[in-house]
Amino acid sequence: MCSPAPGLCRVMVLVAAALVSASVAAWEGGREEGVQYGQVGADVVLSCTDAHGRSGVEWRRDGAAALPEGSVLQNGDLVLHRAVLASTGAYSCHDGKGQILCSVSLQLGYLPGIPSVACRASDYENFSCSWTPGLETFLPTRYITTYRAKNSPAGLCVQDPARPRSCTVHKCEFWSSYRLNVTEVNPLGSRYRLLDVTMQAIIKPDPPEGLVVEPVPWAPRRLRVRWQYPASWPKEPHFQLKFRLQYRPIVHGSWSMVETVNLSEVITDAFSGLEHVVQVGAKDFLDAGNWSEWSAEVRATPETDILTMPRAEATAATSPEQLAEEPSLAPNAGPIEDRSDSLEKAAILVSLGIFAFFLLAVVLAIAVLVWLRRRKTSKDETQKHDFLAAAVHMKALPKAQIL
Ligand SMILES: *[C@@H]1O[C@H](CO)[C@@H](O)[C@H](O)[C@H]1NC(C)=O
Numbered sequence: 001m002c003s004p005a006p007g008l009c010r011v012m013v014l015v016a017a018a019l020v021s022a023s024v025a026a027w028e029g030g031r032e033e034g035v036q037y038g039q040v041g042a043d044v045v046l047s048c049t050d051a052h053g054r055s056g057v058e059w060r061r062d063g064a065a066a067l068p069e070g071s072v073l074q075n076g077d078l079v080l081h082r083a084v085l086a087s088t089g090a091y092s093c094h095d096g097k098g099q100i101l102c103s104v105s106l107q108l109g110y111l112p113g114i115p116s117v118a119c120r121a122s123d124y125e126n127f128s129c130s131w132t133p134g135l136e137t138f139l140p141t142r143y144i145t146t147y148r149a150k151n152s153p154a155g156l157c158v159q160d161p162a163r164p165r166s167c168t169v170h171k172c173e174f175w176s177s178y179r180l181n182v183t184e185v186n187p188l189g190s191r192y193r194l195l196d197v198t199m200q201a202i203i204k205p206d207p208p209e210g211l212v213v214e215p216v217p218w219a220p221r222r223l224r225v226r227w228q229y230p231a232s233w234p235k236e237p238h239f240q241l242k243f244r245l246q247y248r249p250i251v252h253g254s255w256s257m258v259e260t261v262n263l264s265e266v267i268t269d270a271f272s273g274l275e276h277v278v279q280v281g282a283k284d285f286l287d288a289g290n291w292s293e294w295s296a297e298v299r300a301t302p303e304t305d306i307l308t309m310p311r312a313e314a315t316a317a318t319s320p321e322q323l324a325e326e327p328s329l330a331p332n333a334g335p336i337e338d339r340s341d342s343l344e345k346a347a348i349l350v351s352l353g354i355f356a357f358f359l360l361a362v363v364l365a366i367a368v369l370v371w372l373r374r375r376k377t378s379k380d381e382t383q384k385h386d387f388l389a390a391a392v393h394m395k396a397l398p399k400a401q402i403l
């Protein structure tokens, strides 16, 4: 059976397995004219009906007479026993005079493997799945991606040509479960992978955006941090995010972390004068799914502590070391968010004043106590004296007067 084009013949690839005839039918990508597909390891027959019964028929590969090892001519057809990948090429069949009777491009490859599929939701309404093929088939491949929610008809997981090997299911219900079917199809056959997906399990927001880190005036241990929702997560009362912050001085290795539901936070245990690096991540408010990736790093340096500067040490003779050694003196425990931080330094001075006052009070109290004790002893002595005098006096009185 020849095609209208002169010298171009429809060549059939017959592979032993019945499977292949079925799978070739499944390849709706279209049979290209003059292209045939074969399975590596199977016997592949290149057939040319025009050559049947003729003498002097000859097959060539890429125009040369050298044919793959193990190939035999059978009544004008070329049979490749246990075809190998390297036998891929352009074959042509010639009559005794060298005229082309048919030509075919043979592409050899493998049946599809089962793809690996992973899904992720970066908002609460849509989820995307991406996959990797189970094996390299060397053949043109396409994917059929469908899903089925409980008690609903099958829907299409939409593939975007701009993002190959991925698809998106739109307008999902957050609490429903979906069964995804990713089917890999090539001219030899198809294989599918099923994956059960729930939004709660796969939700993973994009990182928060617009991270800003600023020093707080007069507060050497503080950094004020703010950020915004990721643009892919429309703000809605029922679907909120919580956040976590990680930060460290760039010269240190280990991160500190705080969690918040707010879009800002004040770091209260930063190191004065050291440059810090800060990142923020997001997660569904009700703890569904996973934390986002960390946002890009932002750096900032808290104010230098003026109290520990040399000048201050020289003038304030009483307590700068105490302040430096005892961070608990600084009132920085607990999340103080809205209070004006610029008063912190004043607060430290006030607490120092209170401390000094307290010390003075204790000294005074001791002095008073000592004084009181002295007074009491002298009083006791006087009392003893009086008592003796009274006794003597009593003794001196006549008996009748005592009774
Ligand atoms: C889901 O995707 C649609 C279409 O891309 C978009 O209009 C919609 O805003 C998305 N939903 C959410 C919650 O982001």
Ligand SMILES: *[C@@H]1O[C@H](CO)[C@@H](O)[C@H](O)[C@H]1NC(C)=O
Residues within 6 Å of the ligand: 144, 146, 181, 182, 183, 192, 194
């Ligand atoms: C998966 O999809 C393919 C292609 O649409 C279909 O042939 C196959 O039957 C489906 N498998 C299941 C279990 O639904």
Ligand SMILES: *[C@@H]1O[C@H](CO)[C@@H](O)[C@H](O)[C@H]1NC(C)=O
Residues within 6 Å of the ligand: 259, 260, 261, 262, 335, 337
């Ligand atoms: C979040 O901010 C509000 C006020 O804006 C505050 O009352 C609340 O304590 C903050 N929550 C946390 C966890 O910081």
Ligand SMILES: *[C@@H]1O[C@H](CO)[C@@H](O)[C@H](O)[C@H]1NC(C)=O
Residues within 6 Å of the ligand: 120, 204, 289, 290
């Ligand atoms: C989500 O977290 C779980 C365990 O907490 C982990 O097994 C899974 O791989 C994570 N998924 C993604 C997409 O990071």
